[in-house]
Amino acid sequence: MKFMPYPFERLRILLKASKSKKQGLNLSIGEPGFNAPNSVIQALKDNAELIRFYPTLQPDLIKTQRDFIQERFGVQLKESEIVPTFGSREALFNFPHFIFLQKEYIKKDSPVMAFPNPFYQIYEGTQIITNAQVIYMPLNENNNFKPSLSKDDLERVDIVILNSPNNPTGQALTLEELEKWVKLALKYNFILINDECYSDIYSNNPPPSLLEASVSVGNTNFKNIFVINSISKRICVPGLRSGFVAGNSEILERYKIFRTYIGISIPTTLQKASIIAWKEYKHAQFIREKFRKNLSLAQEIFKDSQIFPYTFYLWLKVQDCNEIHLNPNHLFNDEVFCKELYEETGHIVLPGSYLGRNDGGIGYVRIALTQEEHIMIGALKEIKKFCDNFIYTHACSNR
Structure with a gap:
């Protein structure tokens, strides 16, 4: 290894x-070079003394993240359909690992993962630790930087990780394209995960979520469907380590138990600040506007370069x-x-x-x-x- x-x-x-x-x-x-919201900094100060207690999951954090998904994507989740995480990286690493521990999600003897290429390196980390075979989905000019799989690959893959909006290319899949991926996940019975950490970075029209696509095609219990998201980019708080996994409740209920054994409980001080952070819609718009101006500036200077508006x-x-x-x-x-x-x-x-x-x-x-x-x-x-x-x-x- x-x-x-x-x-x-x-x-x-x-x-x-x-x-x-x-x-x-x-x-x-x-790493955004702008200030974090004062309200979040104050919440950290106000709850600093809670570090003397072992962390317990705050119901208000779950509610606030569900409210964010409802507000941002128009999808109403049940409490059992979301799990707060210590940022997104740990979930992107250990959630696929957890899936592969459930042998019923592996079609053959050896697990198979697919993810975009280039990619966020944590995808490779979980592929290595699970000893999974990898199928790279190239992102290049010929395919407009959008991932795809052949029929043969679809038949053998167990987990597909999308990354829309994409890091590093900035490309995003449309709702119709995400719907097609949901249908493929159901038809070929693989777990589909979308890394949506850049979902709140856009110039004009907000990119859709895989959750929206799942509901749109009638998969309202999110069978085989999951999204992973984080607040880091949205309001410039990468050090807060606040994220979530959302999707099928049957799998997430078992994942909650798994997480209790791997020592990544979110400190209560950070949870209290996260509750405030996920409600910071005004600051998110403030940061989004800064990124929009910078992207417009790049488009003006690099006129001959293809620059997508989701990055x-x-x-x-x-x-x-x-x-x-x-x-x-x-x-x-x-x-x-x-x-x-x-x-x-x-x-x-x-x-x-x-x-x-x-x-x-x-x-x-x-x-x-x-x-x-x-x-x-x-x-x-x-x-x-x-x-x-x-x-x-x-x-x-x-x-």
Whole structure:
């Protein structure tokens, strides 16, 4: 069993020997650079003394998260159809693990997972720890960065993880596309999970939830259907670690028991603050507007790049072809770009190849548009100038 280093550790190693000419921005990580709501900070202070007690699940937290789903997606959940979690990462790791412990959800001797490529690396983590076979669903220009599976893959897969809106591409599936996925999950009897952590980041029209799609096709008990979400991006509180899994109650009832054994109870202090946080619709709109302005700024500067309206990332192509190029030091073009960009400007961005396997993400970099607009504008203009020159000097000889 071998886990790959996280992308940020690989980036640290890539840049270790490099020296930048000046101070730049760290745009490699999706951590919003804006203030958290004062109401949440005050709630943490007011409930700090509760750390002397063992955590117990607060019914008000469940109610508040159900209210959020009702308000945001128009879906009314039963209390048994949602489980608060310690952020989304732990659930994305241990929920598929829990599913595979239930042998009835494995079609053959060895479990099979499918997820997009490139991807959020925690998907690979749960695939590794469960010793599951993996089916990569490529996201590229040819398929408009949308995942799909062949009939043969659908027949053998046990868990499919979608990520809509998607990190890193920013693409989102329509309600009709999500409905098709629900129907496939029922027809081929696999567990379908949508990672919806970016569901509240959009420019104009809000992206749909897999829960909406399930209800829309008549699967009102959410058979085989789950979503995982977090408040981190929505109101700039990644340190609060507040998320949930929602979907089929029969499986979630057993998952609740499983969670009591793995030591990830949410501290009551954080639960109290989370109750306030999930109600912060006004602050969510305030943050969304900041991201919208930054995305509009990126679209203005990178006119020839495809930028979807469901993200705070710029998924930037940094080569003039779709071929895989390695330099003499065995670095892909996107790694060379990040290294040279840092040395020239001080700005840190993430190689797309660190977010994928095989050829997933190669030739792209991910740039987090997470700082104030007046800070982002200068950095994006510098990156654009550097990018144009980089593509020119690294032109594909086969074109």
